[in-house]
Amino acid sequence: MGPPEFSADLYREITEFAVGTPSWVHSVAEVGTDAGLLLFGVLFVAGWWRARGRDARSMGLALAAPFAMVAAYLVSEVSKDAIQEERPCRAVAGAVHIAACPSPGDWSFPSNHATIAAGSAAAIVVAWRAMAPLVLPLAAVMAFSRVFVGVHYPHDVAAGFLVGVVVASVVAVLLAAVLRPVVEWSRGMAPGAVLLGARPVVAAGGDWNAPGPVPVGAPVPGGASVAAGGPGRGLMDEAAVTSPDVMGGLPPVPRGVTSTYGPHGS
Structure with a gap:
């Protein structure tokens, strides 16, 4: 050529x-x-x-x-x-x-x-x-x-x-x-x-739909926070719903999550 x-x-x-x-x-x-x-x-x-x-x-x-x-x-x-x-x-x-x-x-x-x-x-x-x-x-x-x-x-x-x-x-x-x-x-x-490095950890307030554990104390929808042994992201399994919460129109609280709301939404 x-x-x-x-x-x-x-x-x-x-x-x-x-x-x-x-x-x-x-x-x-x-x-x-x-x-x-x-x-x-x-x-x-x-x-x-x-x-x-x-x-x-x-x-x-x-x-x-x-x-x-x-x-x-x-x-x-x-x-x-x-x-x-x-x-x-x-x-x-x-x-x-x-x-x-x-x-x-x-x-x-x-x-x-x-x-x-x-x-x-x-x-x-x-x-x-x-x-x-x-x-x-x-x-x-x-x-x-x-x-x-x-x-x-x-x-x-x-x-x-x-x-x-x-x-x-x-x-x-x-x-x-x-x-x-x-x-x-x-x-x-x-x-x-x-x-290759460990799997990166998402900081508190990250995407709840992403896989992996949520750090203790991370805020969740409705003003709740994650207690030790709480749920992982994407695992908002059947919520423990109480009668006062339903009456007050509050969102269900997932297992392992400590609600910051009092009785009847107070």
């Missing part, structure tokens, strides 16, 4: 500019991609740690993030072998490049580095949206650096970036849905609670 002419022309312009930059810029551009991938790895771990105090879906997304990135990389790698586009540092006449040109058979389209960077960023954003202003620009710079050092065409990194964002986002969401019940089940055992 031959490159689009506009991409080859843009490649020449970028690499000719890059060669004229100071040597320290060359060094930063060469190591920048690998350093960025290391940062993404740290963020994967940080995302897992953060999710230990959150619900099962949040933990599922955090656990799915690195696997989503790997899935995007595999799509890119299979595409490279199928398309077999020659590297511009060999195919473009008079090409100049900062980095060493990869060996023959190491194909150019799409860029694996761009795919991994974009896939990592997308998976992190799906699990941890606050990281978007950091990881998305970083992934874009990492992708561009592959053109800057002369080992990829611009269309290589653009395609790789697109593959990374789309594949990683979709895989992260689908995989998280599969992992959610596994996380719930694992948190019920001691090793799982250590690795």
